[in-house]
Amino acid sequence: MSFTEEVCGELVQLPTGKNCCRKALLCGLFLNRSRGEEGILSADFRCEGVATLAGELLRTRFGAEAEIARFVRAGRTFWRVRCACPGLLRALERMEREVEVPIWEALDFRCGNCRPEFLRGVFLSTATVNDPHKGYHLEFVLSDPAGAERLKAFLTPVFGAPGQSNRGGRCGLYYKSNGTISDLLYFIGAVKSSFDFANICIERDIRNQENRATNCVARNISRSVGASQRQIAAVEALMRAGKLDLLPEELRETARLRLENDSASLSELAALHNPPITKSGLNQRLSRILRAAEEAESKPPVQPVVCTAPIRGK
Numbered sequence: 001m002s003f004t005e006e007v008c009g010e011l012v013q014l015p016t017g018k019n020c021c022r023k024a025l026l027c028g029l030f031l032n033r034s035r036g037e038e039g040i041l042s043a044d045f046r047c048e049g050v051a052t053l054a055g056e057l058l059r060t061r062f063g064a065e066a067e068i069a070r071f072v073r074a075g076r077t078f079w080r081v082r083c084a085c086p087g088l089l090r091a092l093e094r095m096e097r098e099v100e101v102p103i104w105e106a107l108d109f110r111c112g113n114c115r116p117e118f119l120r121g122v123f124l125s126t127a128t129v130n131d132p133h134k135g136y137h138l139e140f141v142l143s144d145p146a147g148a149e150r151l152k153a154f155l156t157p158v159f160g161a162p163g164q165s166n167r168g169g170r171c172g173l174y175y176k177s178n179g180t181i182s183d184l185l186y187f188i189g190a191v192k193s194s195f196d197f198a199n200i201c202i203e204r205d206i207r208n209q210e211n212r213a214t215n216c217v218a219r220n221i222s223r224s225v226g227a228s229q230r231q232i233a234a235v236e237a238l239m240r241a242g243k244l245d246l247l248p249e250e251l252r253e254t255a256r257l258r259l260e261n262d263s264a265s266l267s268e269l270a271a272l273h274n275p276p277i278t279k280s281g282l283n284q285r286l287s288r289i290l291r292a293a294e295e296a297e298s299k300p301p302v303q304p305v306v307c308t309a310p311i312r313g314k
Contacts, residue, residue, distance in 0.1 A: 003129055003130065003132070003193075004128045005047065007190050007193045008046075008050060010192055011123065011124055011189060012124070014189045016057070020109065020114055021113050021114055021117045023114075024109055024121070025057060026057050028118040028123075029050070029053075029057075029125045030125070031092075031121070031122050031126070031142070032122075041082065041089055043080070045081065045124070045125060048079050050079075050125065051079035051080075055081055058085055058088070062085050064084060064088075066083035091107055094106055094107075099146075103150055103153070103154045104118075120189055122140060122151060123140070123188055128141070132197050132200040136178045136201070137175075138175050141170055141172045142170065143170050148173060151173060159184055160180065162175055178197070178201040224265060228258070231258050231289065234294075237296060241297070250285065251289055251292075253273065254269075254286065266279050266282055
């Protein structure tokens, strides 16, 4: 079962008491309705439970009997709900006609629960939400651009402006923020799904932080090992060139300690000196050793001078 199906399963089970809330929920369910037949409400749903809920609400709220038919399109199963319901159709047409009026005024929402119920219906009929283990994406997909603009105006004051995409003649409104998605699920009544979503997001954040910390430690170790190898190579180069004994005493001590403690960190190496020195002081000594090694390797060996002039007196 997908995460969208889990959320829809929870939303379908929620009770809807007041008549105004039932009407708001129906308006959301049929916001993306088909426009084929005059005077007939028709909408397709991905879930049989949602289609059954729509039919039950039409009967209890408006006394209209709905016809529910199952069909397959592009390999997926849908349920089509058709009904002659003049009262609901008039409300939807008024919302589409009065474009300057907010949805809640055009549909005459009567109580504070009407807005969440309307958005619950829109989610059940048009929305998908990714499994939060895989990514954060909630999207409403509508076939009517005008309806998408009306929904965008409804969402923006509460959740911020959604992203928008257009493909295949359909308009998508989406959110990618995990906090916004969790809040939206809670707003429409999917409390359990909202908490599950938030908990998974927290687990992902903790895991990502642990991975970043582990990667950071690994990079630091790699850099430390690389620096230690360069320092040891510099000391060995000075030894081969016979220049190590020419260094000042404090540099010879640091070189000896680095050779004897090749895996020690800078802090550990600084503490091994007698007396101990600071990391800054150790860094300065190691830098001088590296420069001395570079100079020793860049200078060509001194060639002996052969005298070919005759010696006087012989």
